[in-house]
Amino acid sequence: MLISGLANGCVYGLIALGFVLIYKATEAVNFAQGDFMMLGAFLTLTFANSNELGLPFWLACILAVAVMAVVGYLVEALLIRRMFGESQIAIVILTISLGIVLRFLAGVIWGHEPQSLQSPLAGKEVRIGSLVLGFDDMTIIIVTLLLTLGLYLFFARTKIGLAMQAASQNQLAAYYMGIPVKRVHALVWALAGGVAAIAGILFAAKGTIDPSTGLLGIKASAAAIIGGFGSLPGALLGGLIIGLVEPLSSRYVAAGVSQIMPYLILLIVLIVRPHGLLSQVRAKKV
Numbered sequence: 001m002l003i004s005g006l007a008n009g010c011v012y013g014l015i016a017l018g019f020v021l022i023y024k025a026t027e028a029v030n031f032a033q034g035d036f037m038m039l040g041a042f043l044t045l046t047f048a049n050s051n052e053l054g055l056p057f058w059l060a061c062i063l064a065v066a067v068m069a070v071v072g073y074l075v076e077a078l079l080i081r082r083m084f085g086e087s088q089i090a091i092v093i094l095t096i097s098l099g100i101v102l103r104f105l106a107g108v109i110w111g112h113e114p115q116s117l118q119s120p121l122a123g124k125e126v127r128i129g130s131l132v133l134g135f136d137d138m139t140i141i142i143v144t145l146l147l148t149l150g151l152y153l154f155f156a157r158t159k160i161g162l163a164m165q166a167a168s169q170n171q172l173a174a175y176y177m178g179i180p181v182k183r184v185h186a187l188v189w190a191l192a193g194g195v196a197a198i199a200g201i202l203f204a205a206k207g208t209i210d211p212s213t214g215l216l217g218i219k220a221s222a223a224a225i226i227g228g229f230g231s232l233p234g235a236l237l238g239g240l241i242i243g244l245v246e247p248l249s250s251r252y253v254a255a256g257v258s259q260i261m262p263y264l265i266l267l268i269v270l271i272v273r274p275h276g277l278l279s280q281v282r283a284k285k286v
Contacts, residue, residue: 009243034217040197072193228276
């Protein structure tokens with residue numbers, strides 16, 4: 001139960017990473033991130049399943065990540081960029097509307113019935129003594145940890161990552177220092193789209209998907225806030241907390257309680273530590 005909860009928490013954490021990536025670089029919030037995840041899962045299903053295109057699974061995954069990176073890039077270039085100078089609430093409303101549109105289009109294209117991804121991870125087991133673990137759960141945990149570490153190093157050690165943070169701190173100053181702010185913003189949306197696709201692949205590898213899967217973005221946003229909205233490790237930590245609390249509360253309290261526990265934890269964190277568990281509060285000159 002703990003390992004399965006950790007695996008689910010890793011999926012929440014990956015979606016939350018998309019929230020944090022965009023916020024960290026642009027100070028915008030993309031409430032369509034969960035729907036990006038859902039779309040990435042359906043694209044992988046289309047590329048990989050034998051009744052669809054039937055491509056090799058790993059090639060299908062790479063294509064899905066690439067397509068979602070392009071989708072993220074186009075969303076920023078065609079929609080978000082035109083909102084430059086508008087309030088943050090306007091961007092929030094735009095991304096919520098975009099998520100609704102994506103769920104509608106997914107229902108039209110793939111239908112509303114749950115579908116399964118034909119994954120080589122399904123049905124395999126890892127045995128550690130008398131403990132039997134799902135290979136898909138272990139894969140989700142390992143991939144999430146590696147991806148989180150990679151993104152953390154990307155923002156902390158690379159010129160592009162530092163440029164993204166600089167653009168977030170002060171767009172005008174970054175522009176005067178020679179940073180191509182528009183291109184940086186488009187790249188971070190592309191990166192968030194690719195991360196969402198990875199989350200969708202991992203989620204679909206252990207369960208069914210349908211257009212309403214995109215609503216997981218609500219829990220992921222709670223995970224991002226719990227961990228600290230500007231912190232990549234915090235996003236993963238928030239996801240893991242929610243992933244563990246859900247099965248444990250369902251097992252030891254009541255089944256219905258598990259649905260409200262993420263938001264109860266969110267409420268407690270906002271009261272006790274408003275900036276999140278791993279908050280990164282910086283002073284800004286204005």
